Amino acid sequence: MIKLDSFPIAAIATAPGRGGIGVVRVSGPRLESLLATLFPTVSLEPRRATYLPFLAADGSLIDQGLAIYFKAPHSYTGQDVLELQGHGGPVVLQMLLARCLEAGKESGLRLAQPGEFTQRAFMNDKLDLAQAEAVADLIEASTEAAVKSASQSLSGAFSKVIHALVDQVVNLRMLVEATLDFPEEEIDFLEKSNARGQLEGIRQALKLVFEQSAQGALLRDGLNVVLAGQPNVGKSSLLNALAGDDIAIVTPIAGTTRDKVVETIHLNGVPLNVIDTAGIRDAAGDDGNDVAIDVVERIGIERTWAEVAKADVILHLMDASRGPTRDDELIVERFPSNVPVIQVWNKIDISGHQPNIDVMPDATHIYLSAHENQGIDLLRDELLRISGWQQTGESVYLARERHLYALQSAREHLDNAADHAAQTDQALDLFAEELRLAQDSLNSITGEFSSDDLLGVIFSRFCIGK
Secondary structure, eight states, X not given: OOOOOOSOEEEEOSOSSOEEEEEEEEXXXXXXXXXXXXXTTOOOOTTOOEEEEEEOXXXXXEEEEEEEEEOTTSSSSSSEEEEEEEEEOHXXXXXXXXXXXHHTTTTTOEEXXXXXXXXXXXXXXXXXXXXXXXXXXXXHOOSHHHHHHHXXXXXXXXXXXXXXXXXXXXXHHHHHHHHHHOTTSOOOHHHHTTHHHHHHHHHHXXXXXXXHHHHHHHHHHOEEEEEEESTTSSHHHHHHHHHTSOOXXXXXXXTOOOSOEEEXXXXXXXXXXXXXXXXXXXXXXXXXXXXXXOHHHHHHHHHHHHHHHHOSEEEEEEETTTOOOHHHHHHHHHXXXXXXXXXXXXXXXXXXXXXXXXXXXXOEEEEXXXXXXXXXXXXXXXXXXXXXXXXXXXXXXXXXXXXXXHHHHHHHHHXXXXXXXXXXXXXXXXXXXXXXXXXXXXXXXXXXXXXXXXXXXXXXXSOTTO
């Protein structure tokens, strides 16, 4: 486990820039000497806001505001914490921070690293690892649904569910390993203790948690939707229609979009990162005549394929007024085989088609007009369906990729355990081992079983002051 640095730390806890209020935060063991230096004539009562002047070392006034002292262990970090709440000017806050560092020099007060306050909260058992990650997720949440899900995780709801699963696995492990310890007892363990039934109950509970967590991961990370196709098929127009604003430049000139344009939109609270890309075309056009493609456009086309390779969903736009072309077929051949593709037939206002969605075994075709805003709702609904989003009344936890990986790993171990259980007493030792591995996977979510390297990576991605 990583060692907790005992030196006090300080940082500006509010976002960079100007604001009505700014906060400087200090955390460390025994901050009494710092308080005496900063406020020699005032005794701060723990957990009570005190309005007073913030003075420089020479007695000149820096600012006036509130000082709040949290005595350990009743604080965010579990250590003594001091918060100075003043005006939110960046220069004012830097002066306050410099004054704190100067006053705490003898005690070793230093600048905090990214995420170090929350790391100390984790190390002092104020938060488990899933709750600590939820702090960053709550700050970064881009939708109301994401905020609610992050709050669920921060309150400990996600951790509570994980701990309940771990307890069930532990109880089953106890039964299995007790049977291994007393082989002379001629007991049909699997039948007498209903081990198979208990295991199946755990597997079903884990399946539900995984589904809820996958929904939360979608709220957190969103879906990367790449618009791809030949020039002038309406990719930029479709981006503008989905965003409800003129984000991308639209002209009848082929090759207008030279680089990717990214816009995040929200559908039912789900963030979609819609990426408009340069039109894909070859130097030889459909008619066999050479097409002038300059160096910049070639670079744009290369970047288009790079985005396609990273896509969660590809919208392949085609011109419904002219039908499929050989270039369209060549483009489809280069799409990744493991990424869902929606064939979007644009410009139905010219072709005479009606807005429609046609779901076939090999592809989904949607007919719409980005220019006239016809059929856009069909596309929105299909994107939500492909994303796996479900509007349910169930709790959704703002899970991360590592959480899903851990849950999936636990599922695989429990599946293996079920296979061994089917072999009755002949494979009890393997049954027990798979249960232990499943428990380790679940424990890694809340931090009971996490490497120092993992913890370092997680907290380094927090903002400074948090």
